[in-house]
Amino acid sequence: MEDIRIAIVGAGSIGQDHARRITRVTSGARVAALVDPDEARAREVAASVGADVAAHATVEAMLEAGEVDAVMVCSPGFAHKDTLLRTIDAGLPTFTEKPLTPDSDSAEAVLEAEQRLDRPHIQVGFMRRFDAEYQALRRLVASQDAGHLLMVHAAHRNARPTNPNYTQQNLIDDSVVHEFDVLSWVADSPVASVAVRTGRRNSLSLPHLDEPVLVLMQLENGVLVDVEMNVSCQFGYQVTTEAVFEAGVARIGQPAGLELWSDGAHRVAEHVYYDTRFGPAFDREVQCWVDAVRDGRLVDGPNAWDGYRVALACEAGVEALRTGREVAVGGQAKPAFYGV
C-alpha cells in the first residue's frame, strides 16, 4: 500500500514538528501539502519538507487541488471549527491538535456535522494518552489491583509560559486542558465539576498573570483531583501525578534517566520543555492515527466527543477561575455514534 498523503494546516511550530515526525519518524504517510494563510511561510515549510510538497494559502484551495487522503490541523484553536467543517464535508480523516475548538458551541457544531458521516473521522491531539506511564496508570485503575481509585494529586509545571501572549484563562484552557482529558481517561469518568483557587502569587510570573493556581475537579464517579497549575516554576518542565487507591498509592512522571552524584550533590536530569517530556507520546499518537487511517478505523485515540467534553470542562474551569465558585460541567448526552 502506498503512503497516505497528508495535508498539514498551520505551518507554525507544532505544524512543523508534525511535518518532521511524519517525514522522519513515523511510517505509512508522507506530507503532501502545507496550508497557511501566510503563503510564503507555507511555501518555505513545504520546501523544507520536500520538493514535491504543495503549498496553499487556504484549506479550500488545498481541498480543491484534491491531492490528499487525510488532514492534520495545527492552526490556532480559533480556526479549527471552519477547517473541521470543511474536512468533514470532504469526508477526510482528520487529526486536530488540541483544543478540538475553543468553546462548546463550536464543538457541538463539529459533532453535529461529523454525525452526518458513517463513523467518527476526527481524532484530537491529546498526546498524554499515548504516554507509557499514563497508560500504565489507567491499566492499574481498571485492574483494581490496588482497589478503587479515590483521589489524584497532579502538578503541571512549566518553566515559563509557552508564549508571551499566554493569558490567565490559558492556565485552564491551554494547560489544565490536558489534565481534564487525561485524568478523566485514566479514571474512566468524565469531569463533573471544577473549582479554582488562587493563592500567593509567584513574583517571577509574567506581570499580567496571577498564578500558580490550584484546580480541584470532581469526576462523575466521585474521584477528587487536585492540580497545581504553575507556568513559572523556572527550573524545567514537570508533569507529575500521584494516584491514591483504597489499598495503595501510585506515582508517575517522576524524573528518570541519568543520576549523577558529584560535588556533594545528587542530580537527576529534568525536562525543560514538553517536546522532550512527551516526545515519545507524540510519536506514538501520530503513528496510531496514521495506522488507523490506513486500515480504515480512521481514529485511534481521543475523538471529537472527548474534545467536546474537554471544551465543557474548560468553560466550567474558566468560570470557576473568574467567580471563585465551584462550577458544574453540563453538556449533551453522548450520542450512540461515539460508542459506549
Ligand code: ISE
Ligand atoms: C501548551 O500549549 C501545551 O500544550 C503544553 O503541553 C502545556 O504544558 C503548556 O502549559 C501549554 O501552554
